[in-house]
Amino acid sequence: MKTMKNKEKREIKRAKELDKSEISEMKGKDQPFELDRRSVYKCVQCGACRSFCPVFNVVGWESANTRGRMLIIKSLLEGRHHSEDVLPSLASCTTCGICAAKCPAGVNPPEVVEAARAQLVKCGITTKVQEKLRASVITSGNSFGEAKDRTHWLSDTERSQLPEKSDYVYFVGCFDSYRYPEFAEKTFKVLQRFGVTLLPDEQCCVSLLLRTGFGEDAEKVMKRNLEQIRKVGAYTIITSCAGCYTTLKNNYPEELHVISLPEFLAEHLDELKLKKLDLTVTYHDPCHLGRHNKIYEAPRKVIQAICTLKEMKNIKENSRCCGGGGGVRIGYPDISLELARNRLEDVPEGVDYIITSCPLCVRNLRDAGGDIEVIDIVELVAMAME
Amino acid sequence: MDITAELRKIVGVRLSVSPSELYCYSSDASQVKGTPDYVVRPKSTDEVSRIVKLAYENEIPVTARGAGTGLAGGAVPVRGGIVLDMSGMNRILEIDIDNIQVVVEPGIIQDALNDALIPYGFFFPPNPGSSAMCTIGGMIAYNASGMRCVKYGTTRNYVRDLEVVLADGTVIHTGSKMLKSAAGYDLTQLIIGSEGTLGIVTKAGLKIAPLPKTRKLVIASFENAEIAGQAVVKTFSNGVIPSACEILDRVSLQVLKRYDPKLVLPSEGDVLLFEVDGTENSAREAAEQIIEVCSPLALSIKLAESETEMADIWAARKLVGAAVSRLDPTKTRIYVGEDVGVPIKKIPELLKRAQEISEKFNLPAMKYGHIGDGNLHLVLFIDVLNKDEWDRLNQVADLIHRTAIELGGTVSSEHGIGAARAEYMKAQWGPAFEVMRAIKKALDPKGILNPGKLGL
Numbered sequence: 145m146k147t148m149k150n151k152e153k154r155e156i157k158r159a160k161e162l163d164k165s166e167i168s169e170m171k172g173k174d175q176p177f178e179l180d181r182r183s184v185y186k187c188v189q190c191g192a193c194r195s196f197c198p199v200f201n202v203v204g205w206e207s208a209n210t211r212g213r214m215l216i217i218k219s220l221l222e223g224r225h226h227s228e229d230v231l232p233s234l235a236s237c238t239t240c241g242i243c244a245a246k247c248p249a250g251v252n253p254p255e256v257v258e259a260a261r262a263q264l265v266k267c268g269i270t271t272k273v274q275e276k277l278r279a280s281v282i283t284s285g286n287s288f289g290e291a292k293d294r295t296h297w298l299s300d301t302e303r304s305q306l307p308e309k310s311d312y313v314y315f316v317g318c319f320d321s322y323r324y325p326e327f328a329e330k331t332f333k334v335l336q337r338f339g340v341t342l343l344p345d346e347q348c349c350v351s352l353l354l355r356t357g358f359g360e361d362a363e364k365v366m367k368r369n370l371e372q373i374r375k376v377g378a379y380t381i382i383t384s385c386a387g388c389y390t391t392l393k394n395n396y397p398e399e400l401h402v403i404s405l406p407e408f409l410a411e412h413l414d415e416l417k418l419k420k421l422d423l424t425v426t427y428h429d430p431c432h433l434g435r436h437n438k439i440y441e442a443p444r445k446v447i448q449a450i451c452t453l454k455e456m457k458n459i460k461e462n463s464r465c466c467g468g469g470g471g472v473r474i475g476y477p478d479i480s481l482e483l484a485r486n487r488l489e490d491v492p493e494g495v496d497y498i499i500t501s502c503p504l505c506v507r508n509l510r511d512a513g514g515d516i517e518v519i520d521i522v523e524l525v526a527m528a529m530e
Numbered sequence: 531m532d533i534t535a536e537l538r539k540i541v542g543v544r545l546s547v548s549p550s551e552l553y554c555y556s557s558d559a560s561q562v563k564g565t566p567d568y569v570v571r572p573k574s575t576d577e578v579s580r581i582v583k584l585a586y587e588n589e590i591p592v593t594a595r596g597a598g599t600g601l602a603g604g605a606v607p608v609r610g611g612i613v614l615d616m617s618g619m620n621r622i623l624e625i626d627i628d629n630i631q632v633v634v635e636p637g638i639i640q641d642a643l644n645d646a647l648i649p650y651g652f653f654f655p656p657n658p659g660s661s662a663m664c665t666i667g668g669m670i671a672y673n674a675s676g677m678r679c680v681k682y683g684t685t686r687n688y689v690r691d692l693e694v695v696l697a698d699g700t701v702i703h704t705g706s707k708m709l710k711s712a713a714g715y716d717l718t719q720l721i722i723g724s725e726g727t728l729g730i731v732t733k734a735g736l737k738i739a740p741l742p743k744t745r746k747l748v749i750a751s752f753e754n755a756e757i758a759g760q761a762v763v764k765t766f767s768n769g770v771i772p773s774a775c776e777i778l779d780r781v782s783l784q785v786l787k788r789y790d791p792k793l794v795l796p797s798e799g800d801v802l803l804f805e806v807d808g809t810e811n812s813a814r815e816a817a818e819q820i821i822e823v824c825s826p827l828a829l830s831i832k833l834a835e836s837e838t839e840m841a842d843i844w845a846a847r848k849l850v851g852a853a854v855s856r857l858d859p860t861k862t863r864i865y866v867g868e869d870v871g872v873p874i875k876k877i878p879e880l881l882k883r884a885q886e887i888s889e890k891f892n893l894p895a896m897k898y899g900h901i902g903d904g905n906l907h908l909v910l911f912i913d914v915l916n917k918d919e920w921d922r923l924n925q926v927a928d929l930i931h932r933t934a935i936e937l938g939g940t941v942s943s944e945h946g947i948g949a950a951r952a953e954y955m956k957a958q959w960g961p962a963f964e965v966m967r968a969i970k971k972a973l974d975p976k977g978i979l980n981p982g983k984l985g986l
């Protein structure tokens with residue numbers, strides 16, 4: 145009975161959350177909504193995505209599943225007047241991509257949704273949260289609007305000893321810089337022996353800007369990062385954030401050699417001399433590392449070099465989203481956490497840690513309040529190096 | 531009366547009148563369109579009853595909807611009104627293994643029900659291609675079936691009891707847990723396949739079946755569909771009843787291979803998939819018998835080597851219809867004329883005539899289907915940005931429907947009539963259609979339940 149009541153309460157809360165997608169401004173109201181029609185018309189409305197969309201699973205309305213989003217986008221293309229009432233649907237997609245993995249017709253809904261969001265931005269339809277985020281990235285170079293130095297977690301000596309030129313750049317990302325500096329420290333320590341350096345004035349990778357439709361703004365920030373990468377002369381960019389990884393690899397205008405931390409660790413296992421730990425852990429595949437970039441084996445190889453891996457119920461291509469991506473955590477925190485709680489249901493019994501390789505996943509899964517500690521893969525590696 | 535306020539009193543936040551939301555409920559997987567005025571997501575029989583009563587008193591159309599995976603517009607509110615999204619009523623209320631039955635709410639997804647039954651060693655056999663997303667309520671409303679109905683029958687064969695909300699809000703039960711009854715009209719069977727035009731199903735008591743110990747798959751290819759058809763007739767007349775018997779034409783094969791290049795399928799001809807199930811011995815014997823009977827006619831014939839190989843083929847087969855865009859990204863599958871059925875013996879003729887029609891209109895067609903029960907799924911795909919292709923598509927679909935009726939068949943074997951095939955009901959049924967009209971009038975005098983469907 146109590147559970148039923150709680151469920152109802154949560155339902156009401158979520159409904160309110162979707163309702164208050166406050167519109168920011170309407171300056172581009174008369175702009176046409178344009179998109180590659182074929183990418184949308186490929187959808188046959190079969191509904192195969194319906195059973196897998198994690199947001200729909202929590203929200204329950206058709207507009208909150210992939211097919212609904214595709215329908216709404218189709219309607220805008222066919223001339224239905226665009227208004228803020230499309231936001232709860234189009235802004236609530238985590239871009240986790242499980243729909244793309246399951247779509248028999250080969251549609252890529254996350255790409256379509258991101259393109260539609262860009263059109264909405266052009267038409268002046270954004271949420272206040274989105275606008276705030278954009279302003280943070282543009283003015284402070286990070287998604288949190290933090291004013292302090294990105295490398296605050298380094299000692300002055302360490303900072304002064306950073307090589308000006310290097311083959312390797314460790315791209316720290318906003319999350320590890322400001323929310324999990326302990327991950328940044330540990331990652332840097334592991335990578336230091338390979339002569340890695342940092343960008344002198346690293347900026348946000350612009351993942352969030354791109355996922356939420358601010359392509360033009362994103363380009364300016366990307367340029368700042370690219371100039372520095374060129375100056376350092378780095379051949380390889382290593383990053384420990386799944387969001388940064390997919391953005392640097394797939395969205396930057398220049399082809400960069402980007403490698404995720406788990407891949408780098410897996411390649412250098414012999415040199416790391418890791419000791420075995422008497423632990424059993426499970427691994428959560430971050431959507432932007434796993435499904436979007438097919439990096440499934442590297443993190444598992446690293447974990448299995450250290451301890452026992454017991455898999456979650458849904459893994460790799462079928463892995464369920466933590467709810468943190470696509471701007472959903474910031475726009476719809478209750479829905480986002482509900483997704484994380486659902487993901488925690490996949491954790492097997494008898495594990496000491498939930499390991500993942502994305503700080504957004506760490507935060508969401510931690511905030512969902514399970515009993516098992518969620519840590520980044522670098523923390524496990526650090527334990528095995530002590 | 532302020533209907534929005536009244537509905538809100540019943541379902542609270544589970545009501546929407548937002549234009550975007552209403553738009554999402556204005557279609558299913560067919561080409562039928564119709565926008566509702568309200569969408570509600572009820573959670574109980576009581577809520578459904580109160581909503582329907584409100585609609586009855588105010589003469590507002592009510593259209594029930596499951597997962598909206600239908601292919602005939604059955605869940606599309608063509609006259610507006612209220613859409614009842616039943617997918618939130620998705621609990622399994624009872625698993626009664628002693629009586630070999632389950633009681634479920636209509637919104638449960640077919641695969642979810644079967645996942646829950648596996649630990650007990652049972653399953654709910656009707657398995658449409660959409661089993662991963664379609665609801666049991668939708669399956670009941672359209673008498674859905676799928677690949678295994680050749681041995682196991684359709685949804686109709688598994689429903690023992692239905693809780694139904696009638697047009698005025700009255701709640702009735704149409705049966706019980708009894709396996710048989712000789713007491714009056716069989717209302718359960720009347721409701722099954724009635725597409726939400728006679729009442730709204732809010733609970734269902736279903737018979738389940740023991741899971742077979744093993745399944746085996748024979749894959750055979752033939753020079754043409756006609757010879758494949760002969761092989762099927764020969765198999766049946768030799769006393770083998772496969773648990774599935776499917777045909778895939780050349781184009782379907784290409785699509786399947788594009789969908790999953792690892793699939794082990796013949797590279798030439800039209801292909802038959804025979805599945806047999808039972809104990810290890812009985813399934814092996816049946817498979818061997820099929821191989822023996824079909825070998826003289828086949829270009830190639832083999833037994834699937836592993837369970838994974840078999841599972842991969844079935845998984846891909848289930849989604850083949852939608853996968854055509856992978857062969858040509860400019861083409862999209864449009865579900866029209868996709869579900870005709872004819873007596874098994876007429877299948878080769880239907881295949882031949884379907885080919886002639888598609889060639890006449892210069893519209894490529896992919897053909898696959900449940901050859902074991904006479905059900906052919908014709909896949910038409912067009913460039914949706916080309917108006918001429920739309921015109922030809924509709925002409926082809928019309929001719930296919932008329933051909934099926936001419937061959938003594940049906941315009942729909944398992945997807946339903948909805949609004950998409952309503953115009954053929956009279957041609958298919960003749961005077962029997964007037965009996966259907968009379969039943970509709972008796973149970974829904976104000977015509978509020980899913981109006982505009984079944985040609986009524």
